[in-house]
Amino acid sequence: xxxxxxxxxxxxxxxxxxxxxxxxxxxxxxxxxxxxxxxxxxxxxxxxxxxxxxxxxxxxxxxxxxxxxxxxxxxxxxxxxxxxxxxxxxxxxxxxxxxxxxxxxxxxxxxxxxxxxxxxxxxxxxxxxxxxxxxxxxxxxxxxxxxxxxxxxxxxxxxxxxxxxxxxxxxxxxxxxxxxxxxxxxxxxxxxxxxxxxxxxxxxxxxxxxxxxxxxxxxxxxxxxxxxxxxxxxxxxxxxxxxxxxxxxxxxxxxxxxxxxxxxxxxxxxxxxxxxxxxxxxxxxxxxxxxxxxxxxxxxxxxxxxxxxxxxxxxxxxxxxxxxxxxx
Numbered sequence: 001x002x003x004x005x006x007x008x009x010x011x012x013x014x015x016x017x018x019x020x021x022x023x024x025x026x027x028x029x030x031x032x033x034x035x036x037x038x039x040x041x042x043x044x045x046x047x048x049x050x051x052x053x054x055x056x057x058x059x060x061x062x063x064x065x066x067x068x069x070x071x072x073x074x075x076x077x078x079x080x081x082x083x084x085x086x087x088x089x090x091x092x093x094x095x096x097x098x099x100x101x102x103x104x105x106x107x108x109x110x111x112x113x114x115x116x117x118x119x120x121x122x123x124x125x126x127x128x129x130x131x132x133x134x135x136x137x138x139x140x141x142x143x144x145x146x147x148x149x150x151x152x153x154x155x156x157x158x159x160x161x162x163x164x165x166x167x168x169x170x171x172x173x174x175x176x177x178x179x180x181x182x183x184x185x186x187x188x189x190x191x192x193x194x195x196x197x198x199x200x201x202x203x204x205x206x207x208x209x210x211x212x213x214x215x216x217x218x219x220x221x222x223x224x225x226x227x228x229x230x231x232x233x234x235x236x237x238x239x240x241x242x243x244x245x246x247x248x249x250x251x252x253x254x255x256x257x258x259x260x261x262x263x264x265x266x267x268x269x270x271x272x273x274x275x276x277x278x279x280x281x282x283x284x285x286x287x288x289x290x291x292x293x294x295x296x297x298x299x300x301x302x303x304x305x306x307x308x309x310x311x312x313x314x315x316x317x318x319x320x321x322x323x324x325x326x327x328x
Contacts, residue, residue: 001047001292004274006198007171010120010150012078014267014292016050017043017285018202018278023062027221030280033065040069042282044076046289052174052202052276054082054124055109056092067113074115080172080200081109082154084124095325097127099138106142122152122174126327132160136167143168152200157327158187161197170197174276177201179210179262179304180231180243180313183328193270204266204275207232209240211259212248216241228322231315239314246307256294259284261304263291268301 003011022036023029030036040051053066063081070077083105086096109118121142123135142148150171153161164170173192177184178201192199205211207226214226216238226232231240244258251258259277266275277288296304316323 001289003049004198004271006120006150006200006272006274007192007196008150008169010078010171010198012050012274013048014274015048015263015289016052016200016274016276017048018276019051019053019062019066020057021278022065022280023058025223025225026280027224036065036280037069039280039282039285040066041073043285043289044070044073046285048285048289049076050078050080050274050276052080052200053113054122055105055112056082056085056087056124059085059087059090059092060112063109063112067115071114078119079113079115080120080122080152081113081118082122082124082152083109084122084127084154095125095127095129097123097130097135099130099134102135102138103142106147110147117146118148120150120152120171121148122154122172123156124154125325126153126156126160132156132164133167136164136170140168155326156188158191160327161188161191161195165195165197170195172198172200172274174200174202176203176317177266177273178204178206179247179265179308180206180240181317182308189270192272198272198274199270201266201273201275205259205262205277209237210244210247210262211257212244228319229315229317230319231313231317233315236315243308243311243313246311247304250300250304254294257287259287260291260294261296263288264294264296265301265304267292268296 001013004014005011053062084097085092086094139151152172154174175184220227247258251261
């Protein structure tokens with residue numbers, strides 16, 4: 001797999017791996033921890049070197065899993081994690097990006113990951129009670145101390161990105177972006193292009209929807225985050241399948257999969273975009289990695305753009321509580 005360069009010269013594989021689903025959010029968690037460690041190591045075999053985790057995933061256990069699995073491969077991988085939550089009794093109870101909190105939880109993440117330095121340290125959600133300049137300055141101190149190499153933001157608005165970048169260079173912005181979530185295009189992506197910041201789309205496959213694996217008849221298991229997301233409600237799901245059918249038609253004509261087309265579309269947007277699809281399965285790792293081999297012509301990209309604009313998307317991408325945490 002070829003590499004791409006985020007901001008500040010950080011080179012990563014063109015496709016990364018979002019690790020959250022190995023510990024939460026998609027129904028019952030995998031019972032075999034060793035199997036998940038094998039999936040993580042198999043990702044490196046497929047050329048994936050960019051791994052995304054966070055303290056709140058689990059919480060905590062995802063960082064431990066990623067750290068242990070990648071310890072033998074540490075020199076060959078880039079590990080990103082995130083701060084920004086107040087976690088009490090194993091549950092996130094709100095945002096907290098106070099400088100003292102950032103320093104405390106970064107030390108804890110370093111221990112769980114078993115590393116001396118975090119390659120990319122994101123603020124997970126913008127804390128309206130803490131000036132972003134204080135956050136950026138604190139991460140800058142952690143960089144000077146050798147505890148982090150790069151600074152990132154997640155779900156931040158363009159104005160916040162600019163303010164943070166003026167204090168300490170932002171290497172990457174992570175937000176949801178895919179064929180059916182186009183929010184970053186109006187302001188965030190132009191800001192990243194202007195400032196030389198990389199962009200990392202999470203949920204690039206629409207939480208599985210864009211792969212064609214979800215149908216109108218799909219019943220999600222208890223604990224699956226999609227039961228709380230409006231666009232996965234039965235009535236909205238049926239309407240949204242029109243987009244999936246269009247992607248599937250294009251995929252069949254190219255002898256590839258719908259998921260690969262969705263990832264190839266993202267890769268075609270800008271050379272500094274690095275999607276991080278998540279999976280628990282080795283065969284999906286290979287499929288996602290091979291999306292870098294799926295060329296889309298300018299006409300095909302334009303057709304996908306026109307189709308998404310024509311069809312639109314029914315339902316929001318989060319429920320009201322989670323949308324309130326997204327800076328817009």
